[in-house]
Structures are given as structure tokens and as C-alpha cells.
Amino acid sequence: MKRKQPVKKPVTLLILGAGIRGAGVAEYAASHPDEVQVVGVAEPRDFHRNYVARLCGVPPEQTFTDWREAAEKPRFADAVVITTQDAMHTEPALAFAALKYHMLLEKPMAPTEEECERIVQAVLDNDVLLAVAHVLRYTPYTTKIKQIIDSGAIGDVVSLQCLEPVTYWHQAHSYVRGNWRKESESSSMLMAKSCHDLDWIRYIIGVPCRRVSSFGNTFHFKASARPPGAADRCLDCSIEPSCPYSAKRLYLGRVMEGHTGWPVSVLTTDTTVEGVTKALRTGPYGRCVYACDNDVVDHQVVNMEFEGGQSATFTMTGFNLHKDGGRETRIFGTHGEIWTNSILIKHTDYLTEETVCYDTNASGAMLDDGHGGGDYGLMRSFIDALARGDDRSILSGPEETLETHLMVFAAERSRKNRTIEDVPFPNLVPAAVAGQD
Numbered sequence: 001m002k003r004k005q006p007v008k009k010p011v012t013l014l015i016l017g018a019g020i021r022g023a024g025v026a027e028y029a030a031s032h033p034d035e036v037q038v039v040g041v042a043e044p045r046d047f048h049r050n051y052v053a054r055l056c057g058v059p060p061e062q063t064f065t066d067w068r069e070a071a072e073k074p075r076f077a078d079a080v081v082i083t084t085q086d087a088m089h090t091e092p093a094l095a096f097a098a099l100k101y102h103m104l105l106e107k108p109m110a111p112t113e114e115e116c117e118r119i120v121q122a123v124l125d126n127d128v129l130l131a132v133a134h135v136l137r138y139t140p141y142t143t144k145i146k147q148i149i150d151s152g153a154i155g156d157v158v159s160l161q162c163l164e165p166v167t168y169w170h171q172a173h174s175y176v177r178g179n180w181r182k183e184s185e186s187s188s189m190l191m192a193k194s195c196h197d198l199d200w201i202r203y204i205i206g207v208p209c210r211r212v213s214s215f216g217n218t219f220h221f222k223a224s225a226r227p228p229g230a231a232d233r234c235l236d237c238s239i240e241p242s243c244p245y246s247a248k249r250l251y252l253g254r255v256m257e258g259h260t261g262w263p264v265s266v267l268t269t270d271t272t273v274e275g276v277t278k279a280l281r282t283g284p285y286g287r288c289v290y291a292c293d294n295d296v297v298d299h300q301v302v303n304m305e306f307e308g309g310q311s312a313t314f315t316m317t318g319f320n321l322h323k324d325g326g327r328e329t330r331i332f333g334t335h336g337e338i339w340t341n342s343i344l345i346k347h348t349d350y351l352t353e354e355t356v357c358y359d360t361n362a363s364g365a366m367l368d369d370g371h372g373g374g375d376y377g378l379m380r381s382f383i384d385a386l387a388r389g390d391d392r393s394i395l396s397g398p399e400e401t402l403e404t405h406l407m408v409f410a411a412e413r414s415r416k417n418r419t420i421e422d423v424p425f426p427n428l429v430p431a432a433v434a435g436q437d
């Protein structure tokens with residue numbers, strides 16, 4: 001007689017913010033219906049809300065124009081996915097933790113230390129699971145590097161050098177013209193983009209960071225670097241053909257080649273030539289990169305000292321075109337070293353002086369996957385944690401994520417105040433004490 005398999009129920013999600021990241025979660029759910037179902041969505045923009053609602057079959061009574069409406073209902077999903085903009089994470093995180101929703105929270109947790117601590121405190125007090133979307137921890141190359149280090153193959157890690165090459169057009173798109181251009185409206189560049197890297201470095205070194213120093217500024221994307229004759233908008237500019245940052249080339253050029261996904265989809269829902277031309281004529285993405293209201297850095301370095309005396313350096317630069325691989329890192333151990341471009345890994349042993357190479361994208365499957373497989377890995381791990389009611393598959397939980405956000409805040413203090421900064425210990429009250437009167 002055939003044994004009946006126990007029926008595994010998919011876990012259920014409520015998405016708050018159906019922009020680029022929220023839609024990505026919905027698309028994952030739509031293609032893995034046995035694992036996960038989106039049962040609620042809150043999003044003010046009709047097109048984006050309707051896209052997720054239709055894709056996932058969300059019932060109208062659980063489709064909202066604001067996350068606050070969803071928070072008025074008793075809990076109706078296993079977890080909430082918070083994919084609103086950086087400065088809009090704290091309020092929903094506190095509200096939904098109190099409603100006992102488990103939580104997938106986009107990075108950065110919040111733009112201030114105090115808010116980050118409040119979110120983590122609320123998660124601990126309400127005993128809910130939290131995964132922060134530090135996707136790099138979930139990539140195949142990180143898993144392989146961790147395996148090599150944990151096997152003892154390079155001895156003790158002594159120092160690390162990490163380069164984050166932000167492609168020149170990505171810098172212009174997100175950090176000069178776009179949503180992350182102004183610290184007061186989102187967060188610092190280090191927090192918005194490179195909190196992933198500082199978090200990753202801490203994960204690889206394996207102990208907390210204790211001291212940081214940092215330098216960086218807006219070197220190029222400012223009025224004083226504006227070439228003579230440049231107009232305020234690329235569509236009106238006579239020198240646009242010679243400018244690598246031309247919005248006409250970066251966006252209309254892509255549309256002409258049939259590419260209408262990100263970053264073009266950020267400009268407008270009408271991704272025809274006419275629609276994108278209109279967006280360039282009137283919207284923020286058609287502006288000259290030397291005539292924007294940006295204030296975040298376009299290059300930055302951070303030096304780090306860790307609890308066991310290990311050191312690391314990090315460089316972010318918005319001036320490059322990396323075609324093969326992405327972040328480039330060298331990890332120096334007492335018995336060997338590792339080099340990676342986030343796809344290939346080379347492990348060199350000092351005793352044999354031999355190098356072994358691993359291709360973590362040998363199947364080619366990762367190329368189409370967000371953040372080198374990290375988006376997929378994060379979703380798998382979070383869903384697994386929800387299904388089992390066990391946080392062990394979450395690699396980016398509350399305490400360690402708070403710790404690495406505090407590294408970023410300390411590095412920013414160093415950059416702005418020209419100081420060497422200690423990284424503070426998280427200011428959390430143990431849950432049992434917090435619950436007492």
C-alpha cells in the first residue's frame with residue numbers, strides 16, 4: 001500500500017511596497033506556489049499593486065493602498081515582507097512585529113541607529129523571525145568561501161581586501177539621479193549600497209568589528225565638474241553624445257535594444273520610446289548628472305579592525321565598468337589565500353604553492369538571477385525558516401545585522417568627523433527584562 005505524503009502547506013506572505021524588490025518577491029512566489037503564497041499586498045501605485053495582486057491571486061479584501069490599512073486587520077499571513085523605501089521601514093516593522101508577523105526586511109533596516117535598535121528590540125520582544133535582505137550572505141560564492149575557510153584550508157584569516165565596483169551608469173542612475181541620491185531622503189551611500197559589503201566582511205572574518213576609519217566624498221557628480229555647454233537635461237544637451245552619463249544613451253539606448261526591465265522600468269510604467277522620452281523630459285532621470293540635488297559620495301574607503309586583531313579594507317567606487325563578475329575580494333590567511341570576483345574563486349595553498357579554481361556559476365544559471373543567486377538563496381532560506389519555525393537557515397538575523405549596521409554608522413561618523421571610531425555594542429534590553437513592568 002502506498003503511504004500518503006503529508007501535505008505541506010505553503011507559507012504565506014504579505015508584501016508592503018510592490019516596487020522593484022516587492023515585485024521580485026512576488027515573482028519568486030508565483031514560480032514556487034508549493035512553497036510560498038502571497039496573500040496580501042499594500043502599495044499606493046495602482047500599476048504596481050495590481051501587478052502583484054494579479055500575479056499572485058491576492059484577494060481584493062487583502063489588497064491595500066497603504067501598509068497601515070493592512071496593519072488594522074488581525075494577522076492574516078505568516079510573514080510580512082517590507083520592501084518600502086529605506087526611510088519607510090521602521091514604522092511598519094514595529095507595527096507588524098507587534099502583530100506577531102515574522103519578517104523579511106529589506107536592507108538597510110533603517111537610516112538611524114536608534115531606529116535599527118528599536119526594530120531589533122521589537123523582533124526580540126515579540127519573538128518573531130527576522131531576516132534582513134543581506135543577499136550576499138546567501139550567494140553560492142559566499143557559501144563556497146565559507147566552506148573553504150571553515151575547513152581550515154587557509155589557516156586563520158588575518159586580513160581582507162574588498163572592492164565594490166559600482167558600474168558608472170548604476171552610480172548615475174541610483175545615486176546621482178535616483179532614489180538613493182540624497183542622504184536625508186534615504187540613507188548614506190555606505191548604508192544604501194555597501195552595508196552589504198561591511199556585513200559580508202564581518203561574516204567572512206567571523207568576529208565583530210571593533211574600530212573603523214573612513215574617507216570619501218562626492219568627487220565628480222557636482223556642479224563644479226559640469227562641462228562647459230552642458231544643459232540641465234540630456235535631451236536638450238549639445239554635448240550629450242560625448243557624455244558617458246547621457247540619460248538618452250543609458251535609457252533610450254536600452255529601449256531601442258529591446259531592454260525595458262530595470263533600470264528603465266524605474267523611470268516609468270510606459271517603457272515605449274515615447275514613454276521613456278516623456279520621463280526623460282519631465283522626470284528626475286533625464287537630468288544632467290552635474291545638475292542634480294545629490295549629496296551622497298561617489299567613492300569611499302573603510303578600514304576595519306576586528307575583535308581578534310584581524311584587519312580589512314573596503315573600497316567602493318562609482319567609476320568603472322565591470323563586465324565579468326562583480327565585487328572583487330582577496331582573503332589572506334596564515335596558510336593560504338582566496339581571491340574571488342563573486343563568481344570564480346581561486347584558493348592558493350602556501351605549502352604546495354598550488355592554486356585550485358572553482359566556478360560557482362558553472363551551470364550558467366546564476367547569470368539571470370538577482371544578486372548572483374543571493375535573492376534566490378535568501379528566499380529559500382527565509383521560507384525554510386518559516387516552514388520549520390526555526391531560524392537556523394537565516395544567515396542575516398536580527399543581532400548580527402544590527403551589529404553590522406552599527407559598523408556602517410560608525411564608518412560614516414569617521415568619514416564626516418575625520419575620526420577613528422569604535423563600533424558600539426548594540427543597545428538592546430534582553431527580551432525577558434523588556435517584557436517586565
Ligand SMILES: NC(=O)c1ccc[n+]([C@@H]2O[C@H](COP(=O)([O-])OP(=O)(O)OC[C@H]3O[C@@H](n4cnc5c(N)ncnc54)[C@H](O)[C@@H]3O)[C@@H](O)[C@H]2O)c1
Binds near residue numbers: 019043045065135371
Ligand atoms: N537587498 C538588496 O540587494 C536591495 C536591492 C535594491 C533595493 N533594496 C532595498 O529595498 C527597498 C525597496 O527598494 P525598491 O528598489 O524596490 O524601491 P521602490 O521604490 O521600487 O519600491 C518601494 C515601494 O514602496 C511603495 N510605498 C510607498 N509608500 C507606501 C505605503 N505607505 N505602503 C505600502 N507601500 C508603499 C512605493 O510606492 C514603491 O512602489 C529599499 O529599502 C532598498 O534600499 C535592497
